Amino acid sequence: MDISTHKTHTGAPAPTPRPAASQRKHAARGATRLGDRVFLGLTRGSGILLLAIMVAIAGFLAYRASLAISKDHGNFLTTFEWNTGQQPPVFGIAVLAFGTVVSSIVAMVIAVPVAVAIALFLTHYAPRRLSGPISYVIDLLAAVPSIVYGLWGALILVPHMNGLFGWLNDYFGWTGVLSWEGGPPRSMLTVGILLAVMILPIITNVSREVFRQVPRMHEEAALALGATRWEVIRMSVLPFGRSGVISASMLGLGRALGETMAVATVLSPNFLIKASLLDPGGGTFAQNIASKFSEASEFGRDALIASGLVLFVITLLVNGAARMIIARRKEYSGANA
Amino acid sequence: MAKRIDVSGLTAYYGAHKAIEDISMTVEPRSVTAFIGPSGCGKSTFLRTLNRMHEVTPGGRVEGKVLLDSEDLYGAGVDPVAVRREVGMVFQRPNPFPTMSIFDNVAAGLRLNGGYKKSELADVVEKSLRGANLWNEVKDRLNKPGAGLSGGQQQRLCIARAIAVEPKVLLMDEPCSALDPISTLAIEDLMGKLKEQFTIVIVTHNMQQAARVSDRTAFFNLAGVGQPGRLIELDDTERIFSNPSVQATEDYISGRFG
Numbered sequence: 001m002d003i004s005t006h007k008t009h010t011g012a013p014a015p016t017p018r019p020a021a022s023q024r025k026h027a028a029r030g031a032t033r034l035g036d037r038v039f040l041g042l043t044r045g046s047g048i049l050l051l052a053i054m055v056a057i058a059g060f061l062a063y064r065a066s067l068a069i070s071k072d073h074g075n076f077l078t079t080f081e082w083n084t085g086q087q088p089p090v091f092g093i094a095v096l097a098f099g100t101v102v103s104s105i106v107a108m109v110i111a112v113p114v115a116v117a118i119a120l121f122l123t124h125y126a127p128r129r130l131s132g133p134i135s136y137v138i139d140l141l142a143a144v145p146s147i148v149y150g151l152w153g154a155l156i157l158v159p160h161m162n163g164l165f166g167w168l169n170d171y172f173g174w175t176g177v178l179s180w181e182g183g184p185p186r187s188m189l190t191v192g193i194l195l196a197v198m199i200l201p202i203i204t205n206v207s208r209e210v211f212r213q214v215p216r217m218h219e220e221a222a223l224a225l226g227a228t229r230w231e232v233i234r235m236s237v238l239p240f241g242r243s244g245v246i247s248a249s250m251l252g253l254g255r256a257l258g259e260t261m262a263v264a265t266v267l268s269p270n271f272l273i274k275a276s277l278l279d280p281g282g283g284t285f286a287q288n289i290a291s292k293f294s295e296a297s298e299f300g301r302d303a304l305i306a307s308g309l310v311l312f313v314i315t316l317l318v319n320g321a322a323r324m325i326i327a328r329r330k331e332y333s334g335a336n337a
Numbered sequence: 338m339a340k341r342i343d344v345s346g347l348t349a350y351y352g353a354h355k356a357i358e359d360i361s362m363t364v365e366p367r368s369v370t371a372f373i374g375p376s377g378c379g380k381s382t383f384l385r386t387l388n389r390m391h392e393v394t395p396g397g398r399v400e401g402k403v404l405l406d407s408e409d410l411y412g413a414g415v416d417p418v419a420v421r422r423e424v425g426m427v428f429q430r431p432n433p434f435p436t437m438s439i440f441d442n443v444a445a446g447l448r449l450n451g452g453y454k455k456s457e458l459a460d461v462v463e464k465s466l467r468g469a470n471l472w473n474e475v476k477d478r479l480n481k482p483g484a485g486l487s488g489g490q491q492q493r494l495c496i497a498r499a500i501a502v503e504p505k506v507l508l509m510d511e512p513c514s515a516l517d518p519i520s521t522l523a524i525e526d527l528m529g530k531l532k533e534q535f536t537i538v539i540v541t542h543n544m545q546q547a548a549r550v551s552d553r554t555a556f557f558n559l560a561g562v563g564q565p566g567r568l569i570e571l572d573d574t575e576r577i578f579s580n581p582s583v584q585a586t587e588d589y590i591s592g593r594f595g
Contacts, residue, residue: 110387200468221495223393225446226422235445239436 011307058312065306068256076306082269082288084300095271095306097283099188100311103263104256106192106277112249114196116201120233122204123211127286135208142201145207150265155193158266161185165278180278186268189277192285194262199252210244211237243326250322260286285311339366340406340423340505342387342555343527347401348565349386351394356382358565360401362555369528369537371547371574372556377590379566380540384508384555387538388424389417393474405505422450425504431491433483433498439466440479440493461501470527483517489520496527500535502533507531509539515545515577519562544590549577556586 014128068084069076072091076218079092122131162185178189218236221303227235269283269291296304342364351359358381364370372380384389386399389410404411409422432440443462447453453461462479466472471493475486483494492512495579499507509528513521528550531537541547547554570583581587 018450215432217430218434220390220393220426220432221432221498222426222445224388224390224426224428225449225498226418226419226420227449228418231449236434239434242436 009106017066061305061309061312064302065309068302068306071299072303080273082106082303084303085297085311088140089299089303091303093285095273095316096283096285096288096307097310098273100257100284100314102277102282103188103191103195104253105286106189107195107256108249108253110193110253111200112245115200115248116207116245116253117248118204119207119211120237122208124229124233124237130286133266135205138201138204141197141204144203146198146259147193147261147265149198150262153262153266154272157194158185158190161190165189176275177277179276181276183280184268185278186266186279186280187276188267188274188282191263191267194266195256195259198259198262199255203248205253206248207241207245208250210241212336213239226234246322246326254315255312257318258286259284260290261322263266263287264290339534341366342506342536342538343402343404344387345402345404347383347399347403349382349391349399350397352396354491354563355565357386357557358567360568362568362571364536364538365553366531366536367534368552369532369539369550369563370402370553370555370571371551372538372540372555372557373542373547373565373589374569375559376542377562377566378557378559379585380555381510384510384538384540387506387508389420390426392417396402412430412437413509422446422502423504424506424508425502426490426498426508427512429494430515431488431495433491433494435482435484436529437483438480439475439483439486441589442483445498449483450502455550462497464499465501466494468500468531469493470523471497487520489516492520492524493527493576496524496531500531504535506538507534509537511540511542514542521546536584544578548574554578556581556583556589558585558589573594 071089071228072079074081074090074092075089076092079090080095082091082095084091086180118134122134127135154218165180172178172322173180206260214237218240219232221234222235263284264287267283269287270278270281271283272281274281285307289308293301293304344363345361347357348355360383366466372384374380382391384527385394387403387410389399391399392399399410399411405420405423406579409415410424414552420428433439434445437445440459440462443465444453444458447458462475463472466475471490474490475494483491486494492515496507496512516524525546528537528539532552533553536586539547540551551574554577555572556569556577557566559566570577570581570586572581576582577586578590580589
């Protein structure tokens with residue numbers, strides 16, 4: 001998820017010109033020069049270490065994945081099956097990729113608007129004595145381990161979804177996406193809702209910080225034109241916070257894509273792609289790895305690692321896309337104001 | 338178009354702190370009135386009470402009356418948002434909306450009111466930019482971001498944005514303090530032109546500027562740190578700078594202050 005961030009840190013050799021200047025300046029003071037050198041070494045070393053770790057992980061994933069994929073008798077990308085034990089083995093990531101992306105999209109669709117609304121409420125509407133405690137509760141929410149969310153999802157959320165599912169089926173069943181055959185609600189929608197709750201705190205917190213940093217003078221510019229509070233938010237707060245909200249959403253999306261335990265406890269997995277979000281079934285990369293890894297053979301593990309590699313690539317692509325969106329509007333970012 | 342401002346018995350607070358006390362004055366339409374005085378004397382605070390911007394500061398509240406022609410801005414049921422559409426404001430630091438183009442910056446206020454066709458918008462934007470002496474410099478790059486202009490151009494863009502909604506009064510809070518002398522001159526020239534249409538009130542730390550641009554000058558002062566600012570004297574600019582009737586004004590203007 002964070003690879004590209006770290007790459008830019010190590011890629012830009014910002015510290016290199018410094019020592020030359022400070023050497024001249026502090027030529028008489030050896031201790032400072034030594035300190036600079038040590039610090040340069042430490043920072044550069046950390047950067048290189050991080051790159052090395054990333055390359056090692058990618059290399060490991062690619063190597064083990066290639067072992068498995070070369071023996072796959074199905075198409076690795078399009079097969080709706082995961083039989084690594086049989087001879088010849090047939091397995092593919094189609095269902096996992098679909099489930100991972102769909103559950104994450106559902107989570108984002110629910111979580112981003114709610115998180116932005118909460119952040120706006122905390123920064124622009126709530127009285128100070130209210131915004132403090134609410135922020136604190138949201139921070140707490142971020143600290144809950146994902147297995148606890150999983151248990152809550154399986155024991156509380158799933159049994160209470162029938163009403164919502166029935167209602168959705170009654171009114172939106174005709175869309176096909178929200179139709180329901182009446183199976184247990186251990187489906188992509190439930191997973192998406194649970195993931196939304198899990199990623200809500202991180203998106204809210206980052207958005208709140210971004211909205212808080214909107215320069216007062218931009219808000220006053222809108223106010224002085226006769227803007228209402230909502231118009232101030234629309235004219236100056238949201239445009240200023242746009243790239244920050246995108247970054248926040250990507251952090252949340254990264255967590256949603258890779259979430260394991262919460263998905264594994266809520267979903268009843270199978271290897272079918274269903275058009276409906278309400279019918280049980282499907283699977284995600286992380287959930288599939290978690291549920292199969294302990295019983296898998298050496299070859300089975302390689303196959304699971306191959307699926308992990310795909311998740312790795314998807315996360316990279318998503319991160320890159322987000323960076324492009326942010327960069328495209330840089331001219332208007334307000335960073336120069 | 339331009340309207341008269343009548344202030345009577347105005348006192349403004351930040352929380353428990355009284356920032357200005359018992360200010361009464363009349364600002365004539367189609368004229369430039371300058372507020373001068375030492376830092377902390379409350380002239381900016383007073384300016385912000387004239388379009389109800391003071392109360393957006395946490396703890397800010399106001400007592401007294403501000404009449405725009407005959408309408409009390411602080412009367413019951415008066416919407417501060419409506420007040421600010423009548424009384425425009427230009428700030429100390431140029432603050433164009435950084436995410437908007439030059440065109441959108443000028444059109445921002447009009448779009449709030451809504452109901453403009455695209456061609457009408459373009460007309461008003463051109464008229465406002467011409468009014469702010471900026472049209473010739475930006476007519477070929479209206480779709481470029483406003484934040485890409487120079488400081489002086491940005492400030493004139495902010496003036497264009499403020500006059501686009503045709504306010505009755507234009508408040509300027511040290512509009513040139515962040516600008517170089519040439520940009521300052523451009524804005525001072527502009528004020529001479531704008532006062533034919535608007536009632537202009539300008540806060541400035543630069544006494545030469547007050548002498549150059551204003552018809553009337555108000556001197557504010559405070560008795561000491563933590564004391565509320567008061568209006569000492571309001572008179573024709575010429576008189577204030579040549580023969581003020583209060584000793585404190587003469588001391589301040591001649592630099593024998595403090």
